[in-house]
Amino acid sequence: MRSTDSSTHGESEPTLETDAYLNRANRDCTDTERRSQPQAGLSRKHLRLALALFDLSKEGIVFLDENNLVQEVNPAYEEMTGYDRKDLIGRPLRLLSLGSQYAEMFKKMGSDIREHGHWQGEAWKRHRDGRHIPVRMSLTLAREQRDMDINLVAVFNDISLQHETKQQLHQMAYRDALTGLPNRACFYQHVERLLLDKSFLDITPSILMIDLDEFKEVNDSLGHGVGDLLLKQVALRMKSCLRSNDMISRFGGDEFMVLIEDSGRDNHTLVADKLLSVLQRPFKLEGNDVHVRASMGIYKIEDGAENIETLVQKADIAMYQAKNQGKSCYRLYDRVESSFARRKAALISALHQAIGLNQLYLNYQVQVQAFSGKPIGLEALLRWTHPEFGNVPPDEFIPLAESSGLILPIGEWVIHAACRQLALWQAQGVPLLPVAVNVSADQFYDDGLVAIIIKLLADTRLSPSLLEIEITESAAMSNPEKTIAQLHTLRDAGVSIAIDDFGTGYSSLGYLKKLPVSKLKVDRSFVKDIVTDSDDLAITSAVIKLAHTMNLKVVAEGVEDEQVQRLLVEQGCDFIQGYLFSKPVAADKIPTTLRRLRDQAREMVVPPARREPHWCLKPCGKKPYLTHPLALAGGKP
Numbered sequence: 013m014r015s016t017d018s019s020t021h022g023e024s025e026p027t028l029e030t031d032a033y034l035n036r037a038n039r040d041c042t043d044t045e046r047r048s049q050p051q052a053g054l055s056r057k058h059l060r061l062a063l064a065l066f067d068l069s070k071e072g073i074v075f076l077d078e079n080n081l082v083q084e085v086n087p088a089y090e091e092m093t094g095y096d097r098k099d100l101i102g103r104p105l106r107l108l109s110l111g112s113q114y115a116e117m118f119k120k121m122g123s124d125i126r127e128h129g130h131w132q133g134e135a136w137k138r139h140r141d142g143r144h145i146p147v148r149m150s151l152t153l154a155r156e157q158r159d160m161d162i163n164l165v166a167v168f169n170d171i172s173l174q175h176e177t178k179q180q181l182h183q184m185a186y187r188d189a190l191t192g193l194p195n196r197a198c199f200y201q202h203v204e205r206l207l208l209d210k211s212f213l214d215i216t217p218s219i220l221m222i223d224l225d226e227f228k229e230v231n232d233s234l235g236h237g238v239g240d241l242l243l244k245q246v247a248l249r250m251k252s253c254l255r256s257n258d259m260i261s262r263f264g265g266d267e268f269m270v271l272i273e274d275s276g277r278d279n280h281t282l283v284a285d286k287l288l289s290v291l292q293r294p295f296k297l298e299g300n301d302v303h304v305r306a307s308m309g310i311y312k313i314e315d316g317a318e319n320i321e322t323l324v325q326k327a328d329i330a331m332y333q334a335k336n337q338g339k340s341c342y343r344l345y346d347r348v349e350s351s352f353a354r355r356k357a358a359l360i361s362a363l364h365q366a367i368g369l370n371q372l373y374l375n376y377q378v379q380v381q382a383f384s385g386k387p388i389g390l391e392a393l394l395r396w397t398h399p400e401f402g403n404v405p406p407d408e409f410i411p412l413a414e415s416s417g418l419i420l421p422i423g424e425w426v427i428h429a430a431c432r433q434l435a436l437w438q439a440q441g442v443p444l445l446p447v448a449v450n451v452s453a454d455q456f457y458d459d460g461l462v463a464i465i466i467k468l469l470a471d472t473r474l475s476p477s478l479l480e481i482e483i484t485e486s487a488a489m490s491n492p493e494k495t496i497a498q499l500h501t502l503r504d505a506g507v508s509i510a511i512d513d514f515g516t517g518y519s520s521l522g523y524l525k526k527l528p529v530s531k532l533k534v535d536r537s538f539v540k541d542i543v544t545d546s547d548d549l550a551i552t553s554a555v556i557k558l559a560h561t562m563n564l565k566v567v568a569e570g571v572e573d574e575q576v577q578r579l580l581v582e583q584g585c586d587f588i589q590g591y592l593f594s595k596p597v598a599a600d601k602i603p604t605t606l607r608r609l610r611d612q613a614r615e616m617v618v619p620p621a622r623r624e625p626h627w628c629l630k631p632c633g634k635k636p637y638l639t640h641p642l643a644l645a646g647g648k649p
């Protein structure tokens with residue numbers, strides 16, 4: 013209050029300057045006064061109160077005429093803006109115009125005032141000293157004062173304090189507290205805005221996911237304090253090599269994300285190279301020279317329609333590809349490789365449910381005596397039919413089960429299922445043959461395996477000789493000492509053992525000699541071409557000889573035609589497994605398959621005795637029997 017006089021009610025009186033305004037208002041408002049002559053005293057009192065309010069208000073009040081020129085301002089407004097009343101009167105009311113959203117705001121202001129006589133919102137005012145002041149502002153059409161030259165009343169509230177709090181909250185919500193970099197939420201918002209921006213059409217942004225390779229080791233060995241220091245310095249170094257319109261944010265932990273606004277043709281790889289090189293110098297942290305490297309995944313955003321999660325996921329996939337490639341490098345997102353990675357992840361996730369949802373089952377493939385074709389055993393082969401992925405080949409899902417640890421429950425399920433099936437065939441009176449079950453390395457080395465097998469055989473009352481375990485050569489040789497011990501326990505339990513896929517691993521003959529196994533299975537890759545490939549024939553022949561010198565039987569896998577069978581018999585191969593005799597079939601097809609093969613074997617011309625062979629190498633007809641020269645000559649071999 014600049015001047016007061018006392019009233020009967022002891023109320024504050026208007027200022028002199030406001031009195032001057034009042035006089036002017038009175039003069040201009042004579043019509044109103046005239047209309048309300050009986051209440052003139054009351055009206056005057058109201059005016060005095062109004063003026064006191066105007067004068068004392070903490071809110072800045074401005075009266076504007078029809079041309080939006082300032083007619084009057086109150087002291088609070090003067091204080092808020094730092095301008096004198098006399099500097100303002102007769103001039104247009106100015107609001108700061110900041111950015112494109114202000115055009116929208118002014119449009120809304122105009123339409124609200126036209127339609128409702130009132131507008132309210134937030135805006136900025138410039139203080140005389142150049143500061144920008146955030147204000148909450150309302151504009152009201154002065155309808156009742158149409159006879160005065162006042163058109164609008166503007167009321168301003170300085171909301172600097174609230175604004176500051178809001179800024180702090182924003183900072184907390186959008187900044188990473190440790191490094192001060194924008195956080196994930198801020199990055200997402202920024203990229204989303206960029207993609208919405210029409211200028212996206214002219215630029216090609218890239219996002220770059222960065223993950224430190226040895227951060228955990230630093231944290232574990234030097235403590236979290238040093239880990240935090242490292243993250244701060246890494247953030248600073250990486251930021252220093254980016255351009256001002258690029259953005260680096262910390263997603264959490266040791267994960268950072270860079271947005272390269274315009275990656276042009278190959279800016280993204282240049283940036284990645286720069287980032288890798290600034291990290292190469294050691295970091296000085298509390299007297300330690302700390303070395304840290306990073307793996308980076310880059311995704312070039314070519315399609316503005318993709319959502320932010322998808323973009324980040326793609327950069328993440330590329331980053332993991334870089335990690336798999338030996339770390340400290342970057343990889344560009346590769347669609348084909350990534351769809352493969354996605355399928356892998358989806359299959360592993362589906363595989364978790366496969367047992368519970370009854371999606372697994374066994375097929376059985378018959379093994380036969382090489383020269384006669386007489387069935388001597390079966391191999392249980394796991395199958396997985398998924399409602400969405402269909403029949404997933406074992407070569408695809410078994411490695412996934414192995415890498416995810418699921419092979420243990422799945423492998424146990426296989427042994428159970430094979431034993432149950434044997435028990436069922438026994439109950440049905442089907443002549444029983446030993447069933448070979450494939451066992452993966454982790455499963456084989458699991459201490460529980462032998463106990464599981466022994467218990468199962470006891471529960472199903474099956475002879476242990478009906479179960480055979482197939483372990484691949486590479487698995488058997490990965491831990492030879494343990495293999496020897498484990499195989500002995502199995503053999504002591506009466507279970508026989510075959511080494512599968514022989515020839516594909518690196519066997520130590522010394523160890524092989526010590527393994528209590530009864531069969532070697534020669535891998536199909538050596539067997540299938542023995543007719544045309546003399547090397548394959550030589551290898552297969554050598555394996556057969558080697559096995560025989562160790563008193564082992566040999567099973568040749570993947571025999572699809574008679575010529576191969578004939579050559580194998582010639583080399584002295586004991587058993588054969590392949591499509592020539594039977595593909596793997598469902599359990600309920602086994603009785604008829606075995607009957608067919610037995611009937612077929614009875615027709616075989618070649619007797620079962622092993623002889624020094626002089627097989628005819630010419631193709632000898634389509635029937636699956638062998639053409640021993642003696643047989644052709646009609647003699648008894």
Ligand code: C2E
Pocket residue numbers: 377392393394395405406407410423426449450451452482512513536569570571572589590591592596
């Ligand atoms: P494997 O144990 O060497 O099984 C032989 C594979 O050769 C089987 O493939 C079989 O169908 C295929 N095969 C047999 N004869 C022929 C033929 O004449 N021509 C051709 N082209 N292929 C033939 P499958 O069933 O796809 O199984 C592939 C591999 O998956 C198996 O190789 C085995 O390593 C693994 N596997 C299958 N079932 C299980 C299981 O229950 N547990 C474990 N750990 N591995 C399994």
Ligand code: MG
Pocket residue numbers: 391450482512
């Ligand atoms: Mg096998």
Ligand code: MG
Pocket residue numbers: 512513533535536569
């Ligand atoms: Mg095999």
